[in-house]
Each structure stands twice: as C-alpha cells, then as structure tokens.
Amino acid sequence: MLLAAAGPSILHGDGSESHRLVGVWWLLLGLAVVVVIVVVGLVVVALVRRPGPSSLGDDWWIAAGGVALPVVVLLVVAVATVDATAHLRIRKPDELRVEVVGRRWWWDVRYPGTGVVTANEIHVPVGRPLDIGLDSDNVTHSFWLPDLAGKVDLIPGQHNDLRFTVRQAGVYQGLCAEYCGLEHAKMHFLLVAESPARFETWLAGQRAGALDATGRTVFEQSACAGCHTVRGTEAVGTKGPDLTHLASRQTLAGDTVDNTAAELRAWITDPQSLKRGALMPAVPLSRAQLDAIVAYLRGLR
Amino acid sequence: MSAEITPPADPHAVSSAWEDPAGIVGFLTSVDHKRIGVRYIYTAFVFFVIAGLLALVMRAQLAEPKNHLLGPGAYNQLFTMHGTLMIFFFNTPVLAGFGNYLVPLMIGSRDMAFPRLNAFSYWIFVLSGLFIGASLVSGHMPDGGWFAYVPYTNPTFNPGVGMDFWGLGVVFTGISTTVGAVNFIVTIFKMRAPGMTLNRMPIYVWSMLVFGFMVIFAVPAITLAAGLLELDRLFGTRFFDPTGGGNVLLYQHLFWFWGHPEVYILFIPATGMVSTMIAVFSRRKLAGYLWVATALVGVGFISFGVWVHHMFATGMPAMAMSFFSAASLIIAIPSGVLFFAWIATMWSGRVTFTTPMLFCIGFLVIFLLGGVTGVMVAVMPFDWQVTDTYFVVAHFHYVLNGAVVFPIFGALYYWMPKMTGRMLSERLGRWSFWVMFVAFNITFFPMHLLGMEGMPRRVYTYDPSLGWDHLNLLVSAASGFFGLGTGLTFVNIAWSRFRGAPATADPWAADTLEWATASPTPHHNFTAIPVVASRHPLWDKGALTWAETTDDPAGRSLGPDGARTRTTPWTSGADTRPEGHLRVPLDTVVPFLLACAIGVVFLGLLVDRSVIWGLGLALAAVNGLLWAWRTELDAV
Numbered sequence: 001m002l003l004a005a006a007g008p009s010i011l012h013g014d015g016s017e018s019h020r021l022v023g024v025w026w027l028l029l030g031l032a033v034v035v036v037i038v039v040v041g042l043v044v045v046a047l048v049r050r051p052g053p054s055s056l057g058d059d060w061w062i063a064a065g066g067v068a069l070p071v072v073v074l075l076v077v078a079v080a081t082v083d084a085t086a087h088l089r090i091r092k093p094d095e096l097r098v099e100v101v102g103r104r105w106w107w108d109v110r111y112p113g114t115g116v117v118t119a120n121e122i123h124v125p126v127g128r129p130l131d132i133g134l135d136s137d138n139v140t141h142s143f144w145l146p147d148l149a150g151k152v153d154l155i156p157g158q159h160n161d162l163r164f165t166v167r168q169a170g171v172y173q174g175l176c177a178e179y180c181g182l183e184h185a186k187m188h189f190l191l192v193a194e195s196p197a198r199f200e201t202w203l204a205g206q207r208a209g210a211l212d213a214t215g216r217t218v219f220e221q222s223a224c225a226g227c228h229t230v231r232g233t234e235a236v237g238t239k240g241p242d243l244t245h246l247a248s249r250q251t252l253a254g255d256t257v258d259n260t261a262a263e264l265r266a267w268i269t270d271p272q273s274l275k276r277g278a279l280m281p282a283v284p285l286s287r288a289q290l291d292a293i294v295a296y297l298r299g300l301r
Numbered sequence: 302m303s304a305e306i307t308p309p310a311d312p313h314a315v316s317s318a319w320e321d322p323a324g325i326v327g328f329l330t331s332v333d334h335k336r337i338g339v340r341y342i343y344t345a346f347v348f349f350v351i352a353g354l355l356a357l358v359m360r361a362q363l364a365e366p367k368n369h370l371l372g373p374g375a376y377n378q379l380f381t382m383h384g385t386l387m388i389f390f391f392n393t394p395v396l397a398g399f400g401n402y403l404v405p406l407m408i409g410s411r412d413m414a415f416p417r418l419n420a421f422s423y424w425i426f427v428l429s430g431l432f433i434g435a436s437l438v439s440g441h442m443p444d445g446g447w448f449a450y451v452p453y454t455n456p457t458f459n460p461g462v463g464m465d466f467w468g469l470g471v472v473f474t475g476i477s478t479t480v481g482a483v484n485f486i487v488t489i490f491k492m493r494a495p496g497m498t499l500n501r502m503p504i505y506v507w508s509m510l511v512f513g514f515m516v517i518f519a520v521p522a523i524t525l526a527a528g529l530l531e532l533d534r535l536f537g538t539r540f541f542d543p544t545g546g547g548n549v550l551l552y553q554h555l556f557w558f559w560g561h562p563e564v565y566i567l568f569i570p571a572t573g574m575v576s577t578m579i580a581v582f583s584r585r586k587l588a589g590y591l592w593v594a595t596a597l598v599g600v601g602f603i604s605f606g607v608w609v610h611h612m613f614a615t616g617m618p619a620m621a622m623s624f625f626s627a628a629s630l631i632i633a634i635p636s637g638v639l640f641f642a643w644i645a646t647m648w649s650g651r652v653t654f655t656t657p658m659l660f661c662i663g664f665l666v667i668f669l670l671g672g673v674t675g676v677m678v679a680v681m682p683f684d685w686q687v688t689d690t691y692f693v694v695a696h697f698h699y700v701l702n703g704a705v706v707f708p709i710f711g712a713l714y715y716w717m718p719k720m721t722g723r724m725l726s727e728r729l730g731r732w733s734f735w736v737m738f739v740a741f742n743i744t745f746f747p748m749h750l751l752g753m754e755g756m757p758r759r760v761y762t763y764d765p766s767l768g769w770d771h772l773n774l775l776v777s778a779a780s781g782f783f784g785l786g787t788g789l790t791f792v793n794i795a796w797s798r799f800r801g802a803p804a805t806a807d808p809w810a811a812d813t814l815e816w817a818t819a820s821p822t823p824h825h826n827f828t829a830i831p832v833v834a835s836r837h838p839l840w841d842k843g844a845l846t847w848a849e850t851t852d853d854p855a856g857r858s859l860g861p862d863g864a865r866t867r868t869t870p871w872t873s874g875a876d877t878r879p880e881g882h883l884r885v886p887l888d889t890v891v892p893f894l895l896a897c898a899i900g901v902v903f904l905g906l907l908v909d910r911s912v913i914w915g916l917g918l919a920l921a922a923v924n925g926l927l928w929a930w931r932t933e934l935d936a937v
C-alpha cells in the first residue's frame with residue numbers, strides 16, 4: 001500500500017537472490033533477442049527470397065540451426081543455471097531466523113527466542129543473512145518478495161526455508177503467489193529492511209507486552225479476544241493475527257489498507273466489505289464499544 | 302500431379318452399404334470416422350467459445366484496479382472453468398477430431414480400426430463436457446483452478462459439489478481420450494494402405510501416433526490424481542490430507558506427470574499440421590523427414606522427464622530439481638530441429654501466402670517467442686522469480702494458444718474444404734488471421750512485463766499503487782479484439798456452408814491421400830484402396846495406382862468390392878502386406894448407450910447416491926455385454 005512509487009519488480013535486485021537473478025535475466029534476454037532476431041530474420045528471408053534451390057542442403061540447415069545453435073545457447077544457459085543455483089539459498093553463519101506461517105489470508109510472523117509475534121509485516125536488518133522458515137497449517141501458499149528473492153511455497157506437512165540477504169534498506173512488497181482460495185489476491189505483506197540498530201530497537205519494542213491503554217477491558221470482554229492475542233492481557237486467541245503492537249504496523253488486513261483510525265474502524269465494523277472472503281466475522285458492537293476498541297488498538301504501539 | 306479418382310464400380314451398391322440412417326437415428330448411431338471427426342471439431346469449438354467468453358469476462362474484471370464487476374468467488378470459478386474447458390474440452394478433443402477425420406484418409410483406409418469405439422469416445426467426450434458444463438449452468442462451478450491443487454480442493458477447505466464436477470469430469474473425459482488414443486495407435490499400425498511403410502507415413506500421421514502413445518502413458522496419472530482426490534472427497538480417504546498422513550506434493554507430482562506431457566500432447570499434432578501445410582504451400586516436400594519424425598518421437602519421450610519444472614518453488618532439493626531443469630532445456634533441441642526443418646522447407650520452396658500458410662507463419666513467430674520464454678522458465682533459479690506470475694501466463698498462452706490454436710485455425714482453412722466440399726473465404730480468412738495475430742501479441746506480450754512487475758496469477762483484483770493498471774487495461778482491450786478475430790473465422794465457416802466456392806478433390810495441389818478422393822469425402826472414403834509408392838503419393842509422376850481385389854482372402858477388400866461390402870483391409874504393421882479385412886460395423890446405438898450408462902455412474906457419484914451409480918454400473922455392464930455379443934454386422 002505504501003509503495004506508491006513504482007511497484008515491485010524482479011529487476012530491482014535489492015536482495016542477494018534477486019540481484020543475482022537480474023544478471024541471469026539480462027543474459028537470458030540477450031540470448032533470446034539474438035535467437036529471435038536470427039530466426040525471425042531467416043523466416044522473413046525464406047518467405048521473400050526469390051524461389052530457388054538452397055546452397056545449403058536440408059540436412060545442413062537442420063544440423064546447424066536446429067541442433068548446433070540450440071546446443072551452444074543451451075550450454076551457456078546451463079552454466080548460468082548451475083552457477084546461480086550453487087550460489088543461492090545456501091546456509092550462512094549468523095543468520096536471523098524468522099518463522100512465517102501462511103494463514104487464510106494473512107501472514108503470521110515470529111522471531112524465535114524473542115517471544116515476538118506479529119503479522120503481515122516482517123522487519124529485518126539490512127546486510128544480515130536471513131533464514132525465513134515457511135510453514136502452513138491450512139492450504140498451500142507461496143512467499144514472494146519480487147524485489148528481493150524468488151518464491152518458496154508454504155506447504156502443509158512440509159517445512160521450507162528461504163535464505164537471502166537484503167542489500168538495501170526499504171519497505172518491500174510481499175505477495176502470496178500460490179492460489180490459496182477466496183482472498184488470494186489480498187494476501188500481501190510488507191518487509192521492512194532497516195539498519196541493524198533500528199531493527200534492534202524495533203525488536204525490543206515488539207518484545208514488550210502491550211501498553212495498558214484504556215479500552216483494554218472492553219477488548220478483553222469482547223468477541224475479539226476469542227481469536228486475537230494481545231500479549232500481557234487476557235486476550236489469548238490464536239485464530240487471527242497477534243495484535244500486541246498493531247498500531248506500530250503500516251497496514252491492515254494482509255496489507256489491504258493503510259493502518260488509519262478510519263480504516264481500522266471500517267475493517268472491524270464490516271470485514272467482508274473490505275475483503276469478501278475474510279474469515280473474521282463482523283462482531284455486533286455498540287457504538288461506545290467500537291469507539292473504545294478502536295481507541296485501544298490505536299494505542300497499541 | 303494429382304490422381305484420378307476411381308469411380309465406384311457400382312455407385313448405388315457402395316452408397317447403400319455405407320450410408321447412415323436419416324435424421325436423429327443416424328446422428329446417434331453413426332460410426333463413420335468422418336462424421337465423428339467433424340462433430341468432435343464442432344463440439345470442441347463450442348467449448349472454445351464458452352471458455353473464451355469466460356476469459357473475456359475475467360479480462361473485463363482486471364481492466365481496472367479495484368474493479369467490482371466480479372467478486373473473488375466468481376472470478377475464481379471463471380479461471381478454473383476457463384482452463385479446464387480449454388485444456389480438457391477444447392484443445393485435446395479438437396485435435397482428436399482432426400485426427401479422426403484425417404488419419405484414416407491419409408493412410409488410405411475406409412475407417413478407423415475400432416469404429417464403434419470411436420463413436421463411444423465421442424459420446425463420452427460430449428457427455429463429460431455436458432457434465433462439467435452443468436456446473437456452469439447450475440452455478441456450482443469448481444473454484445480450485447484447472448490444476449485443483451490439494452489441500453485447497455480437499456473437502457475441509459472446499460466443501461460442496463463444485464470440485465466434484467471437476468474431479469469426476471476429468472476422470473470421465475479421460476476415458477474418451479484414452480480409448481481414442483488406443484484407436485489411433487492401432488489404426489496407424491494396422492490400417493495403412495499397401496506400400497505406406499512407416500518410412501512413408503505422412504508427418505501428420507507420425508504426430509498422431511506420438512499423440513496416441515503419449516496419451517496412453519500420461520492420462521493414467523491425471524486419472525489417478527483426480528480419482529484419489531474424489532476418493533478423499535466422496536469416501537473419506539486421506540491420500541492428500543496432510544492432517545491424516547496424506548501428502549500434498551504427491552498430488553502435484555501426479556498432476557504434472559500428466560500435465561506437462563499434455564502440453565506436448567497438444568503441441569505435437571499441431572506441429573504435424575504445420576509440417577503438412579508448410580510443405581504444401583512451399584510447393585516442395587518437407588525438409589528433413591527423418592529428422593522431423595525423430596524429433597516428434599524425441600519430444601514425446603523427453604516430455605515425460607520435465608514435470609518437476611512446475612514445482613521448482615516447492616522446496617525440493619536443488620540437486621533433484623536440476624535434472625528436470627536440464628531435461629526442460631534439452632527439449633529445446635528437438636524443437637529446434639522442427640523449426641529449422643520448416644525454415645529449410647520455405648527457403649528452397651515457392652511460398653504461396655494462402656490463409657492456412659499465414660496461420661503457419663504466425664505460428665512460427667509465436668511459437669518461437671513461447672519457446673524462448675520456455676527456456677527461461679526452465680532455468681530453475683529464474684523460475685523462482687517468475688513462476689505463478691503473469692510471466693508464466695504469457696508463456697503458456699504463447700504455447701497453448703499461439704502455437705496450438707493458430708495451427709488449428711490454419712487447419713480449419715486447409716481441411717474444411719475436404720470436410721464440407723466448400724472453400725472458405727480467403728479474404729475473410731486473411732482478416733481473421735491479421736486481427737488474431739496482432740491482438741494476440743498485444744494481449745499476451747505485456748503479460749510478461751506484468752509478471753516481472755510482481756503480478757501473481759489468479760488474482761481477482763489489484764491495488765492501483767502496484768503500478769499494474771495501464772498494462773492490464775491494454776491487455777483487456779486487446780483480448781476483445783482477439784475474440785473478434787476468432788469470430789471472423791466462425792462467420793467464415795458459416796458463410797462457406799452456403800456460399801463457399803465448391804472445392805475440387807485437391808484444391809491445394811497437395812501430396813497426401815485425403816486429396817485423392819472427392820470433396821466432400823464420400824462415405825466409403827476410397828472405392829479402391831490406393832497403392833502407395835512414395836512419401837508424397839499425389840506428387841509422384843504418373844497417376845496414383847489403385848489396388849485390385851485379389852483372390853487371396855487377405856486382399857478381398859482392397860478393390861471396389863471392399864467398398865461394396867463395407868470392408869477395409871488391414872495390413873502388417875511394418876511392411877503393409879495385406880493381412881485381412883475389417884468389416885466396418887454397421888451403425889449402432891450401443892456406444893451411445895454405453896456412454897450414457899457411464900454418465901449415470903458419474904452422475905450418481907456426483908450426487909452421492911449409490912443407487913444411481915449402482916444402476917449406472919449395471920446398465921454399463923449390460924451395454925458392454927451387448928457390445929461384445931453383437932457382431933459388427935448386426936444392426937443394433
């Protein structure tokens with residue numbers, strides 16, 4: 001949502017993996033352009049030339065163009081493939097481990113050993129190797145950050161890892177790339193890459209329990225607490241995202257809208273109007289309750 | 302150049318031996334491969350139009366960001382039905398339809414090896430199409446994608462009858478594809494005219510032979526995938542339920558073990574058509590016959606070793622996946638052989654730019670681009686970026702729409718005169734081609750860019766901040782023109798039925814045997830069976846020779862007597878020695894009834910009533926016995 005600038009692109013190369021693959025792309029494109037020009041050129045000449053016998057026999061045409069040309073091109077491609085594969089997704093020392101679970105249709109994000117649980121917004125330090133653990137307890141999803149790295153699926157019953165390093169600070173668009181049902185289109189997330197110092201500050205803030213803001217009891221006693229956790233309170237539900245520091249996040253509902261008071265109120269009032277398939281029910285709340293809950297959540301920095 | 306057509310010795314005796322009963326009875330009971338073939342083609346095009354219209358609705362939804370034309374539920378159903386109808390109910394059967402019509406003619410036979418099985422195959426196709434089409438009409442369309450990945454299609458996440466339409470429909474239609482393939486293989490091996498050794502078989506027949514073998518090895522995998530899925534859904538097994546010890550990737554392996562060969566199952570007959578048309582319109586024999594035949598067989602083999610390239614993002618070990626990456630690259634070599642055989646043919650030929658040839662030339666350009674991006678997605682680490690994005694949507698539409706549908710349209714212009722006896726309009730044909738070609742590229746080329754800009758597949762909406770709006774609008778606008786371009790050909794076909802110029806026996810001065818008989822083809826195909834002395838029987842010096850009936854029982858059906866007695870010879874597989882003759886069965890309603898009975902089985906499974914599917918099984922058994930008990934000569 002906040003990436004109004006240009007949108008994502010696999011050519012940005014802001015991660016160690018995407019950066020290497022930008023190189024592979026230009027090689028593939030270069031070869032493709034040469035092949036297309038040569039072959040389309042031959043087709044055009046074949047069509048417009050004056051009819052007459054070829055100085056090259058049929059077998060030579062096929063051997064040269066149909067066998068030798070592809071073999072040469074494919075050898076180059078094969079070397080590039082092996083080279084890129086060998087350098088990517090390999091274990092590095094001092095990795096930061098982040099555990100991501102694909103839910104319908106949002107992302108549960110945990111930092112093992114810290115107790116930090118968040119959703120739809122992954123903070124990482126620039127320059128430090130990452131190990132993103134990927135799991136699903138429902139259907140298959142796919143974790144994709146076009147600017148940073150290729151996809152890895154989140155498959156129920158199988159743990160996967162994606163390893164890369166962010167090269168450039170910034171806020172990156174993440175998407176679910178495997179069809180996962182009704183709201184596949186609105187299962188986005190953000191990856192915020194920042195300096196190690198800022199990351200540590202963020203992590204420390206997330207580690208703390210929730211601020212004891214007004215409205216807490218209304219929240220705890222409402223249906224909200226049945227599905228959501230706010231650490232340090234009696235709300236310990238696990239069906240929906242952890243809301244302990246909801247106000248510190250940039251977006252809501254799987255990166256569907258910006259995190260503003262008005263959007264938050266609209267989302268709580270009628271989730272399905274924003275995200276038709278959302279599993280969060282519209283809970284009947286009095287106006288006063290709604291005011292209190294919105295105010296409370298807005299205070300959870 | 303072209304051969305004299307032998308007039309029937311006794312025209313009345315011949316036609317009375319072959320004619321179907323009039324009206325609806327004839328429609329339901331015909332076993333004539335030509336009627337079945339044409340019917341296959343028309344039926345498949347009905348599905349093409351439906352699936353195409355679904356795509357246009359999807360494009361209308363994506364024309365602008367945050368569009369409210371369709372909700373996610375409807376959109377997901379549309380893309381599921383679009384893919385399912387196009388692959389299972391248009392592409393595969395339309396190619397089978399051309400094969401049905403052309404293979405017996407091209408090999409100089411009076412029918413397929415198993416004419417009743419042929420009728421059965423058609424009826425299963427129609428009924429399974431109606432079965433899955435019922436989901437559209439009843440508003441219970443499947444929404445799991447044409448690939449129906451578990452666990453999303455497990456009953457936990459996808460209750461209701463929608464996915465059962467898909468799962469049962471796929472198993473249902475697989476019966477048709479499989480028996481059709483058996484029929485092609487046996488027909489091609491046992492029904493070739495004397496002299497047509499394997500080495501002289503038209504390339505198109507080679508392509509249908511490879512098609513047949515590939516279907517036989519690939520379709521069981523999808524039947525298994527969809528069948529196990531339905532066992533999970535209907536009978537509570539847990540093959541694909543990870544919470545019950547089932548395995549999610551097992552489904553993907555089974556699906557793609559069929560799914561990737563399927564691409565080549567469609568592509569290979571299309572290359573057979575292109576090889577035929579390019580040679581005829583270059584006025585010379587196809588360059589590198591042996592290269593091309595070998596390449597077709599090679600593609601058939603290699604295509605069974607590439608399926609994991611659809612699963613590069615599943616986290617399997619890189620070393621294991623590298624083999625599939627390599628195999629996916631290697632398949633470019635036989636494809637290159639085909640491509641340069643066509644270039645060499647045009648290079649030293651005299652090219653005439655008829656409408657079929659235009660479609661072939663359009664095919665060359667589009668297939669080249671689809672092949673180039675195919676190499677890109679075979680590069681495993683690069684595929685991690687573009688898989689499941691619009692880049693892949695672009696790639697496979699270049700292959701499946703461009704490199705398969707364009708040859709099919711060319712084939713319509715080329716062979717329709719033989720089927721209907723009337724030429725199509727060249728003028729309207731050229732319009733159709735150019736609108737289709739230009740609109741195709743404006744529709745599908747920008748999708749590469751959308752994928753690189755991060756647009757995933759199967760999203761019903763997108764936010765304007767992502768920067769995908771302009772290209773999507775362009776794509777949506779062009780898609781309408783593509784639909785229009787295909788519509789011009791349909792208008793052309795309708796027009797030609799009434800106003801088209803009468804077609805001569807051999808309007809293109811072509812070389813293969815289907816042009817050695819009248820247009821439209823008479824019921825019995827050939828009064829006497831042609832004797833083949835080369836790969837290009839109609840281009841040989843001197844007239845084509847026709848076989849005579851011999852006293853030897855093996856040769857009884859070779860001459861006009863064979864046409865009078867509704868028989869056709871069978872020959873030894875390799876050297877085409879006459880070995881005997883096949884009595885072509887009379888018209889029979891049993892294949893239709895058997896197909897209906899099997900339809901009742903699937904209907905019963907769909908509504909989960911064992912009484913109904915039990916009844917269907919009983920009816921199928923009765924009809925099966927009837928089929929086996931009645932000899933070919935009994936009219937049933």
